[in-house]
Amino acid sequence: MNQQTVLLDNGVKCGKQVLAATKRVLFVDDEQNILDGIRRTLHGMRTEWQMAFSVSGEEALRKLEESEFDVIVTDMRMPGMSGSELLTEVLQRYPSMVRIVLSGTVEHDLVLRSATTAHQYLVKPCDAATLRATLDTALRIREILISPKLRSLVSRVTSLPSLPSVHAKLVESLENPEISSREMGEIIAQDVGMTAKLLQLANSAFFGLYRYVASPSEAAIYLGLETIRALTLSTGVFSVFQQGGVAEPFIGELQRHSMKVGMVASIIAKRENLPKKICDSSLIGGLLHDVGKLVLAAHCPKEYDEVLADARKEGVACHERERQVFGATHAEIGAYLLWLWGLPDEMCKAVAFHHRLADCSETSLTAAAVIHVTDVLEHEVEGAPELACRADIDMNYLNKTALVDHVPEWRRLRDEFVSRGEQA
Amino acid sequence: MKILVADDDLVFQMLLPQMLTPWGYEVVLATNGNEAWKQVRSHGGPRLAILDWIMPGLDGLEVCRRVRAERKNDYVYILLMTANKKSGDLLTVMEAGADDYVTKPFDPEELRLRLRAGCRVLESEERYRVIAQTASDGIVTADETGRIQFANDAATAIFGFSDSELLWRDFESLAPGYLERFACSGGSASSPDAPIELVGIQKTGREMPLEISLSECLQGPQNHRLTLVIRDVTERKRTERQLAQSQRLESIGQLAAGIAHEINTPIQYIGDNIHFLSDSFQGLSALLAAYRERECPAQTAAAAPSLNDKSAQLLEEIDLEYLQAEIPKAIQQSLEGVKRVAEIVGAMKELSHPGTAAKCAVDLNHLISNTILVSKHAWKLVAEVSTDFDLDLPTIQCIAGDLSQVILNLIVNAADAIADTVKEKGGKKGHIGISTRRCGDWAEIRVSDTGTGIPESIQPRIFDPFFTTKDVGKGTGQGLAIAHAIITQKHQGTIQFETQNGIGTTFVIRLFIDGLESRSAESASNRHQ
Numbered sequence: 001m002n003q004q005t006v007l008l009d010n011g012v013k014c015g016k017q018v019l020a021a022t023k024r025v026l027f028v029d030d031e032q033n034i035l036d037g038i039r040r041t042l043h044g045m046r047t048e049w050q051m052a053f054s055v056s057g058e059e060a061l062r063k064l065e066e067s068e069f070d071v072i073v074t075d076m077r078m079p080g081m082s083g084s085e086l087l088t089e090v091l092q093r094y095p096s097m098v099r100i101v102l103s104g105t106v107e108h109d110l111v112l113r114s115a116t117t118a119h120q121y122l123v124k125p126c127d128a129a130t131l132r133a134t135l136d137t138a139l140r141i142r143e144i145l146i147s148p149k150l151r152s153l154v155s156r157v158t159s160l161p162s163l164p165s166v167h168a169k170l171v172e173s174l175e176n177p178e179i180s181s182r183e184m185g186e187i188i189a190q191d192v193g194m195t196a197k198l199l200q201l202a203n204s205a206f207f208g209l210y211r212y213v214a215s216p217s218e219a220a221i222y223l224g225l226e227t228i229r230a231l232t233l234s235t236g237v238f239s240v241f242q243q244g245g246v247a248e249p250f251i252g253e254l255q256r257h258s259m260k261v262g263m264v265a266s267i268i269a270k271r272e273n274l275p276k277k278i279c280d281s282s283l284i285g286g287l288l289h290d291v292g293k294l295v296l297a298a299h300c301p302k303e304y305d306e307v308l309a310d311a312r313k314e315g316v317a318c319h320e321r322e323r324q325v326f327g328a329t330h331a332e333i334g335a336y337l338l339w340l341w342g343l344p345d346e347m348c349k350a351v352a353f354h355h356r357l358a359d360c361s362e363t364s365l366t367a368a369a370v371i372h373v374t375d376v377l378e379h380e381v382e383g384a385p386e387l388a389c390r391a392d393i394d395m396n397y398l399n400k401t402a403l404v405d406h407v408p409e410w411r412r413l414r415d416e417f418v419s420r421g422e423q424a
Numbered sequence: 425m426k427i428l429v430a431d432d433d434l435v436f437q438m439l440l441p442q443m444l445t446p447w448g449y450e451v452v453l454a455t456n457g458n459e460a461w462k463q464v465r466s467h468g469g470p471r472l473a474i475l476d477w478i479m480p481g482l483d484g485l486e487v488c489r490r491v492r493a494e495r496k497n498d499y500v501y502i503l504l505m506t507a508n509k510k511s512g513d514l515l516t517v518m519e520a521g522a523d524d525y526v527t528k529p530f531d532p533e534e535l536r537l538r539l540r541a542g543c544r545v546l547e548s549e550e551r552y553r554v555i556a557q558t559a560s561d562g563i564v565t566a567d568e569t570g571r572i573q574f575a576n577d578a579a580t581a582i583f584g585f586s587d588s589e590l591l592w593r594d595f596e597s598l599a600p601g602y603l604e605r606f607a608c609s610g611g612s613a614s615s616p617d618a619p620i621e622l623v624g625i626q627k628t629g630r631e632m633p634l635e636i637s638l639s640e641c642l643q644g645p646q647n648h649r650l651t652l653v654i655r656d657v658t659e660r661k662r663t664e665r666q667l668a669q670s671q672r673l674e675s676i677g678q679l680a681a682g683i684a685h686e687i688n689t690p691i692q693y694i695g696d697n698i699h700f701l702s703d704s705f706q707g708l709s710a711l712l713a714a715y716r717e718r719e720c721p722a723q724t725a726a727a728a729p730s731l732n733d734k735s736a737q738l739l740e741e742i743d744l745e746y747l748q749a750e751i752p753k754a755i756q757q758s759l760e761g762v763k764r765v766a767e768i769v770g771a772m773k774e775l776s777h778p779g780t781a782a783k784c785a786v787d788l789n790h791l792i793s794n795t796i797l798v799s800k801h802a803w804k805l806v807a808e809v810s811t812d813f814d815l816d817l818p819t820i821q822c823i824a825g826d827l828s829q830v831i832l833n834l835i836v837n838a839a840d841a842i843a844d845t846v847k848e849k850g851g852k853k854g855h856i857g858i859s860t861r862r863c864g865d866w867a868e869i870r871v872s873d874t875g876t877g878i879p880e881s882i883q884p885r886i887f888d889p890f891f892t893t894k895d896v897g898k899g900t901g902q903g904l905a906i907a908h909a910i911i912t913q914k915h916q917g918t919i920q921f922e923t924q925n926g927i928g929t930t931f932v933i934r935l936f937i938d939g940l941e942s943r944s945a946e947s948a949s950n951r952h953q
């Protein structure tokens with residue numbers, strides 16, 4: 001790979017061809033004072049970001065016609081065009097833009113209405129540091145995915161396909177008056193797409209959590225039954241994978257594989273006595289590590305089918321073939337999506353680097369490394385041909401971290417998990 | 425049917441049963457007046473009686489008088505018999521309370537027909553008695569002085585007295601002030617269907633809300649009788665209170681969401697501005713320090729050029745021109761924001777002031793301004809609000825929280841009505857106008873909107889509880905019903921509306937300035953005009 005590497009926050013390197021041109025952000029709010037306040041508080045960023053301000057959705061669309069923007073931050077309740085109408089337009093006309101809501105509304109249904117069009121949800125009053133950090137991440141993650149075409153593709157994703165069986169189980173559970181939100185979280189945790197979507201909402205500022213929500217059942221408890229019910233029943237938040245499609249066996253295989261990687265990764269992380277944050281990221285990062293494959297399979301089904309077939313035929317790992325065809329792997333595509341959706345940084349990084357430990361400058365065991373190892377270990381026993389995943393453990397990295405001799409123990413943990421699964 | 429035959433003459437004691445039994449009567453014999461009186465008083469005793477006038481002990485006339493005096497609830501039909509006919513007998517007999525009268529010797533056929541007439545009277549009596557007894561409302565009849573002559577089971581249940589305890593009791597002691605109230609409500613004869621509400625007292629002394637309707641009927645020159653239909657409305661009052669409470673919570677709940685939003689907006693820019701001021705101050709401090717250092721170089725003059733560079737660099741870094749332009753604006757806008765929050769919080773505090781059910785002097789203009797402010801969230805996207813206040817309007821005695829709720833409901837409805845038209849008019853905002861003025865002894869509030877207007881078909885129903893045209897979940901249909909109750913019942917005012925399809929609606933509220941209960945003809949119930 002003839003790419004330069006630049007640092008993407010604390011010590012994690014990533015591939016990047018050109019330094020992006022000035023980053024442009026458009027703010028929309030019907031209250032001039034709000035726009036003035038934001039302009040002033042972000043004045044210090046003026047050399048790095050170009051900022052524009054519009055007092056209405058209509059004016060914002062005119063500005064977007066005149067020049068290009070990377071991020072839009074909009075209010076929800078505005079006279080004339082509402083924030084969610086504006087974001088729907090932006091999603092259609094400028095799909096690669098990052099769409100962020102900054103609203104003072106406390107009405108749940110208004111927020112749920114934009115659950116498919118907004119990537120992230122900030123609430124007023126939002127402190128300057130949060131706003132700046134959110135924008136910073138939104139503008140930086142472009143460096144993860146250089147191709148504008150791919151960025152549009154991922155940015156357009158409003159939901160990820162779920163297995164019909166899991167989705168049906170969730171809908172069915174709504175009928176059960178006795179069910180707890182924890183139990184619903186457990187159903188959601190069986191599905192990669194729904195887990196990602198649930199964590200997107202639970203980690204959004206709107207639901208007032210202001211904390212790192214790592215597990216689906218935790219997320220379900222915080223959001224509450226009513227919100228999950230509304231999410232399940234509103235169109236487009238959780239979507240079902242087309243049954244009987246060519247890729248269906250692939251999706252099924254992928255879901256099973258993801259579940260196992262998540263479980264085993266968290267077992268290994270715990271055995272290694274890693275901090276709780278890394279254990280959580282290993283579990284959820286493991287569950288979501290192949291979310292990029294889901295994006296590709298759902299949104300470029302034909303190309304991706306060919307990629308998988310070629311990889312199987314040529315006997316190469318699918319992520320290598322992905323890079324040749326799309327210019328990026330499912331790891332970057334998945335991580336870009338999770339970052340866009342505002343999932344915790346640790347998790348996104350774990351997903352981004354699970355095939356590229358060499359690009360991590362760290363010498364300790366990261367969630368990315370745990371997932372990488374678990375992924376490879378799982379493939380050793382699964383031999384799931386659908387996934388066309390062949391890779392070896394990155395021994396260089398393990399040498400660096402001096403953990404090579406732990407591998408047999410990890411393998412044992414995996415076998416233990418597998419046999420427990422078979423018994424059950 | 426049981427029939428009592430009271431006669432001391434052996435011939436008649438034999439003759440009458442022989443005649444009566446084939447006609448279908450069950451004969452009960454009494455040989456003197458005392459016995460007859462005992463029979464009539466006994467439980468389930470005969471309701472039809474043939475009494476001989478002259479008897480040992482009590483005579484027929486005396487039995488007759490006693491029956492009329494004591495037996496009120498079960499009517500006894502009395503036929504008196506006399507042996508000789510004298511002028512004036514009829515008068516004496518009828519005065520004693522007898523229903524009919526025959527002279528001995530009598531024609532059996534005539535007796536049969538006269539008894540049949542008596543049976544018809546008893547049947548009719550029985551029919552109405554059953555209706556009265558089974559009615560779920562209390563029914564009481566009283567004489568012209570208000571003494572109870574009849575009370576049905578429901579009435580005894582309401583007041584907790586037994587049937588006999590109620591008899592002859594003055595109704596005034598059960599529902600104090602009822603006669604004045606009826607006299608005030610415009611005369612019971614003219615509108616017997618307009619019930620009044622007042623407090624009743626049970627045997628135990630417990631008070632309860634009653635709804636009473638009264639009709640008077642004249643029965644002859646002196647017999648002036650009152651019929652009162654009484655309903656215990658404790659349960660209904662409780663439900664009404666709960667309903668009013670839930671509507672209040674509903675409007676406060678909607679308000680709370682809006683107010684949170686209205687407060688979040690200024691807080692957002694105040695925070696941003698302060699953050700900016702803090703950054704600016706750091707920059708300015710650094711610049712000042714650099715200048716000071718340049719003015720009084722610490723030791724060596726050689727450092728001077730570098731100090732010049734340093735301050736020039738800082739000057740550029742902090743963008744002094746920008747700061748000079750923006751800092752005053754940031755301060756001014758922040759102060760504006762603080763004022764806005766303070767206003768909203770202040771208005772909210774007044775509006776939601778809990779538990780004041782008592783009337784106090786209220787400045788209507790101020791109350792309306794506050795209500796407009798706290799409801800801003802509901803109208804600001806769809807309408808402009810303008811006010812036209814009569815600044816000389818005196819204060820009104822009213823329940824401030826309740827009146828705010830009425831104004832709030834009207835504003836929210838106006839905004840909803842306008843919202844329906846805004847899309848059609850290409851997003852152009854509508855208008856809500858609120859005015860106050862004085863009309864004689866009345867203060868008038870007008871709330872007008874440029875909304876859709878109220879379709880004729882639903883105009884008569886808009887004040888009905890649970891009537892709503894809003895989507896499920898948006899309104900419970902209580903807003904106008906509560907507004908109507910608050911204005912007409914709690915404040916004895918009027919609320920009316922004028923509406924034109926496609927042009928808009930104006931609600932007109934009138935409140936009596938003294939805040940006393942007004943009896944003006946206007947206040948009756950001309951609700952729909």
